[in-house]
Amino acid sequence: MYLKLARRNLERHTFRTILAIIGIVIGVMAISSLGILGNSLRLTAHEFIGDIGNELLVFPGYESGETEITEKQYEEMRRITGIEHAIPVSSEGDAIDIRKESTYAGIYGMHGDDMQHILEIEKGHFLRGDSDNCVVGSRLADGYDLRVGSKVTIKDTDFKVVGILAEQGSGVGVSADQAVIISHRMFSKLYDTDGYDQVIVQVRNIEEVEAVKAAIENRFNRREEVVTVMAMNMVLEGANEFFGYISKFLMGIGAISLVVAGVSILNVMLMSTMERTKEIGIMKAIGASKKEIMLMFLLETVILGVFGSLIGGVLSFAGGFIINSIILKDISYLFAPSSLLYIVLGMGFGVFTGLLGGLYPAWKASRLKPLDALRYE
Amino acid sequence: MSAVVELRDVSKIYTLGSNKIYALDNVNLSIQKGEFISVMGPSGSGKSTLLNLVGCLDLPTGGTVLIDGIDTSGLDDDRLTMIRRDKIGFIFQQFNLIPTLTAIENVEMPMIFGRVPANRLRGKALHLFEMVGLEAMYADHRQNELSGGQQQRVAVARALANDPTLILADEPTGNLDTKTGIAIMNLLSELNERGATIVMVTHDPRLSTYADKTVEMIDGRIDRRID
Numbered sequence: 143m144y145l146k147l148a149r150r151n152l153e154r155h156t157f158r159t160i161l162a163i164i165g166i167v168i169g170v171m172a173i174s175s176l177g178i179l180g181n182s183l184r185l186t187a188h189e190f191i192g193d194i195g196n197e198l199l200v201f202p203g204y205e206s207g208e209t210e211i212t213e214k215q216y217e218e219m220r221r222i223t224g225i226e227h228a229i230p231v232s233s234e235g236d237a238i239d240i241r242k243e244s245t246y247a248g249i250y251g252m253h254g255d256d257m258q259h260i261l262e263i264e265k266g267h268f269l270r271g272d273s274d275n276c277v278v279g280s281r282l283a284d285g286y287d288l289r290v291g292s293k294v295t296i297k298d299t300d301f302k303v304v305g306i307l308a309e310q311g312s313g314v315g316v317s318a319d320q321a322v323i324i325s326h327r328m329f330s331k332l333y334d335t336d337g338y339d340q341v342i343v344q345v346r347n348i349e350e351v352e353a354v355k356a357a358i359e360n361r362f363n364r365r366e367e368v369v370t371v372m373a374m375n376m377v378l379e380g381a382n383e384f385f386g387y388i389s390k391f392l393m394g395i396g397a398i399s400l401v402v403a404g405v406s407i408l409n410v411m412l413m414s415t416m417e418r419t420k421e422i423g424i425m426k427a428i429g430a431s432k433k434e435i436m437l438m439f440l441l442e443t444v445i446l447g448v449f450g451s452l453i454g455g456v457l458s459f460a461g462g463f464i465i466n467s468i469i470l471k472d473i474s475y476l477f478a479p480s481s482l483l484y485i486v487l488g489m490g491f492g493v494f495t496g497l498l499g500g501l502y503p504a505w506k507a508s509r510l511k512p513l514d515a516l517r518y519e
Numbered sequence: 520m521s522a523v524v525e526l527r528d529v530s531k532i533y534t535l536g537s538n539k540i541y542a543l544d545n546v547n548l549s550i551q552k553g554e555f556i557s558v559m560g561p562s563g564s565g566k567s568t569l570l571n572l573v574g575c576l577d578l579p580t581g582g583t584v585l586i587d588g589i590d591t592s593g594l595d596d597d598r599l600t601m602i603r604r605d606k607i608g609f610i611f612q613q614f615n616l617i618p619t620l621t622a623i624e625n626v627e628m629p630m631i632f633g634r635v636p637a638n639r640l641r642g643k644a645l646h647l648f649e650m651v652g653l654e655a656m657y658a659d660h661r662q663n664e665l666s667g668g669q670q671q672r673v674a675v676a677r678a679l680a681n682d683p684t685l686i687l688a689d690e691p692t693g694n695l696d697t698k699t700g701i702a703i704m705n706l707l708s709e710l711n712e713r714g715a716t717i718v719m720v721t722h723d724p725r726l727s728t729y730a731d732k733t734v735e736m737i738d739g740r741i742d743r744r745i746d
Contacts, residue, residue, distance in 0.1 A: 143624065143631050150619040424615045427576060428677065429604025429632040431597055512600075513576045516615075 148441040151414070159446065162403075162410045166450025167457060169400030170492040174454065175461030176396045177484030180389025182466050182475035187381045196226075197374045198343040198355055199315050203367035210337030211369065218361065219341060224354045226346045229256040230338040231316060232329045238322060239295040240286045247282055248321035249296060251329025251338075260342060261318055266290040266305035272327040276301035280309040281319040294322055297332050315342050351375055396488070400495050403450070407443055407499030415439065415507045422507050423515025432508040439504035440497065447496020451489035458485045522585070523685050523716050524550040524573055529582035531568050531739075542568040544739040545582070550718060552684075555711040557727045558720045560736035566720045567689070569736070573718060574607055574687045575599045587684050604632050608678025612690040614670040616662045622673045623648070623658035629680040647676040651706060668699035675706060679715075686710070688719040692726065704729050 152159045200219065202208035211219075211230070220228035232251035237244050254269035257277070261268075269277055278288050283306045288294070292303045301324060310318045330336060345354045355371050362368040415422070422435060430438075462481065466473045475481055531543040543565045550556055558566045571577040572584050575591055576599075584591045587606055591599065603609075616625045626644040635643065645655055651672045662670060671691065678686055688707065692700030708729050711717050719730065727733045727745075735743040 143627065146624075147617075147619060154619065420615075421617055424611075424617060425628070426600060427574070427603060427609050428629045429600060429681070431600050431632070434632060513571055516576070516611075 144438055144441055147438060148445055151418075152442055152445060155414075158410055158413075162407050162446050163450040163453070165403030165406045166400075166447060166492045166496060167454040169396070169403040169495065170451050170454025170488045171458050171461045172396030172399045172488075173393050173491055174396075174458035174485045174488030175465050176392035177389060177487060178458070178462035178476060178481045179465045179469060180385060180392045181478070181481050181484055182462075182470055182472075183388060184382065184385035185475045185478060185480070186470060186472070187385055188378070195375045195378060196345045196348045196351060197315065198345065198351065198358070199372040199374070200341040200343055200358060201370045201372070202337075202339070203363070203370050205370075206366045206368065208368055210335065210339065211341055212337045215362065215369070216338060216341060219343070219358060222354065222357045222361065224346055224350045224357070225343055227256065227259050227342075227344045229253075229259060229342040229344070230326070231340050231342060232326065232333070232335065232337075233316075233339045234329075234333055236296060240288065240292070243286065245282075245286070247279075248317060249329070249332075250316060250318070250321055250323045251326045252323055253326060257323070259344060260316060261310070261323075262308040264306050264308040266303070268305055269323070269325055272325050273304070274301070274325075274328060275304040277305040277307060277323045278303055279307050279319040279321045279323075282321065283307075296322065296324075299328070299332060301328075315340065348375070393484075393487075397491070400491055403492075404495040404499040407446060407496055408502060410446075411439065411443055411500050411503035412506070414442075415503045418507075419510060419515050419518040422510050423512050423518065426510070426512035427516060435510075436504045436508040439507050440500050443496045443500025443504070444493065445496075446500075447493040450496065451492030454492055455485050455489045458488060521552055521588075522549045523552050523554075523587055524548070524718070525583075525585035526569075526572070527583040527585075529572065529579045529584060531565075531572065531577070532580045541739045543572070543579070546739075546741055548734065548741065550685075550716065552716055553711070553714055554732060555708065555717045555730045556719070556732045556734060557730035558718065558734050558736060559722060559724065559727060560742075561722065564736040565739040566736050568739075570687055570689055570718065570720045573685075574609060575602045604629060605681055606684045608680070608683040608686045610671070610674050610678050610686065610688040610691045612693040614662075614667070614674045614694070616670055616673055616677075618662045621659045621661055622653070622665060622669075625662075625673055626676045626680055629677060633681045635681075644676070644680070647679055650679065650710075651676045666699075667695050668702060671695060671699075671703050672706070675703070675710075679710070684716065686715055686717045688717060690721055690723075691719065692721075692723070 202210050216230050234249040235246065236249050238247050254271055254273060257268040264280065269275060276294055278294065282288065288303055290303055290306065294301045294303060307318050345351050351373055355373050358369065358371050425435065462476050463473055466476055526546050526548040529543055529546045530541065533540045533542055558569060560566045572579055575586065578592060586602055589602065620628065623644045626647055627640045630640055630643065648655060653669065653672045657665065657669060692703055695703060704726060707717055733745040734741055
């Protein structure tokens with residue numbers, strides 16, 4: 143009966159009811175869609191960083207004036223226990239020429255044998271030994287129509303392309319997509335260096351990451367910071383935290399629209415209480431307690447909240463789809479369980495808002511004196 | 520006979536600025552079970568105030584009101600609501616049905632407040648329909664689909680829903696034409712003959728002929744009692 147009564151009372155002012163529901167729908171959608179966006183950002187970052195959790199990046203201690211990691215330091219480092227591979231990398235950024243066209247690319251110097259540990263080849267093969275050839279990243283290859291056998295010129299030296307890398311996405315340590323990779327021998331010839339700019343250390347067991355990091359720091363940094371060691375799992379944690387903040391911030395923006403919806407429900411229900419003052423008086427006269435009057439009014443706002451949330455929840459998929467496809471250009475994270483959680487969260491907030499907005503009007507209605515309410519016209 | 524209603528030195532004083540208005544001034548009245556009492560008087564004589572106090576819609580400023588032996592003074596809103604629900608049935612001049620409910624739901628409503636089991640609601644409501652002379656076909660009609668007389672019959676059925684000790688009627692024929700008014704009055708006397716205690720407030724002297732006793736009020740006092 144209460145439910146029937148609530149439904150009919152809402153139907154009395156269909157337009158007003160619909161407006162109130164729309165408020166909730168928008169609020170739920172805003173929270174859910176923005177939550178999904180934040181979550182998708184986080185998952186995307188995870189994918190980029192995820193499979194390199196066992197890596198340490200070792201850089202020269204720039205703050206102590208170091209500019210490179212020497213061959214001697216590298217030899218010392220690779221003998222530390224727990225290390226699977228220690229990959230020395232030199233890097234530069236430089237103008238390169240492809241068929242008389244100039245562009246800017248990353249230039250990396252690596253040992254041919256090391257490449258397979260951190261890169262993936264799409265066509266051709268990796269460098270062999272101290273080769274005079276080069277391997278190019280996918281974006282560079284696509285942009286300049288490079289194939290196996292094409293020619294790339296760096297500092298007036300010609301390199302034959304022997305391999306094209308698979309798309310890497312954004313990488314930490316080596317960003318290969320817009321890069322040319324040559325052997326260390328050729329790199330030191332071109333840029334006149336002997337040392338390395340970084341060493342990528344792959345640890346055998348992911349549990350040993352911290353121990354290996356400490357071992358490297360103990361070996362080199364006794365007196366001053368000769369090398370800086372970055373653990374990628376720390377980066378991951380940092381990214382997690384960062385995107386967690388972003389998610390909360392985005393949802394906060396969404397929550398504002400839900401607050402507005404709550405105020406509109408408050409307004410609708412206050413109006414409704416005023417209009418129904420006499421009915422409330424009648425009900426109290428024939429035996430409705432304060433609790434029962436309150437229940438009747440709260441039921442109405444809960445219906446508004448639940449309806450709005452259901453519609454909002456469904457539309458959130460659409461919202462998430464649009465936002466993700468515009469901003470991330472990737473919708474694969476839309477149906478991830480953690481994304482769905484944000485829809486549930488948004489809907490929960492929607493119902494809660496309905497309840498909260500109705501609380502005061504319901505309380506006010508229940509407090510009416512029956513005699514005053516009966517006289518009200 | 521036991522007194523269903525007992526008023527002892529009851530006053531109701533309203534203060535308007537520095538003026539005190541005596542809506543009721545030391546009223547004593549005792550209503551026995553099974554009596555049909557009409558309270559008459561011009562407007563402002565205090566008859567409505569009397570009805571509100573007996574109906575537990577209001578509390579006196581002085582004196583004692585006993586309903587079925589219960590002293591209403593000092594009771595909170597919820598306790599008064601329970602007395603109204605279990606012991607009193609109201610019939611209003613404007614019928615006062617809930618417009619969003621059907622006729623039969625209006626009758627069921629007080630029973631729901633009174634925790635009558637859901638499976639017994641409809642049966643009892645239909646029985647009450649019969650008792651007040653309404654055909655079952657009107658059960659699902661809303662207020663705006665019923666005539667004034669039908670609405671007042673629904674209201675009488677609603678008033679009887681929780682088997683009250685006392686029925687209070689405030690100008691029950693005030694919004695009805697003469698013929699329908701007579702029909703409703705006949706219904707009330709019929710209920711009285713079956714044992715219902717009725718207190719009716721009216722300013723129409725013709726209605727007093729239906730009552731066992733008439734109490735005439737002027738300026739907040741009982742002026743005359745006619746048995």
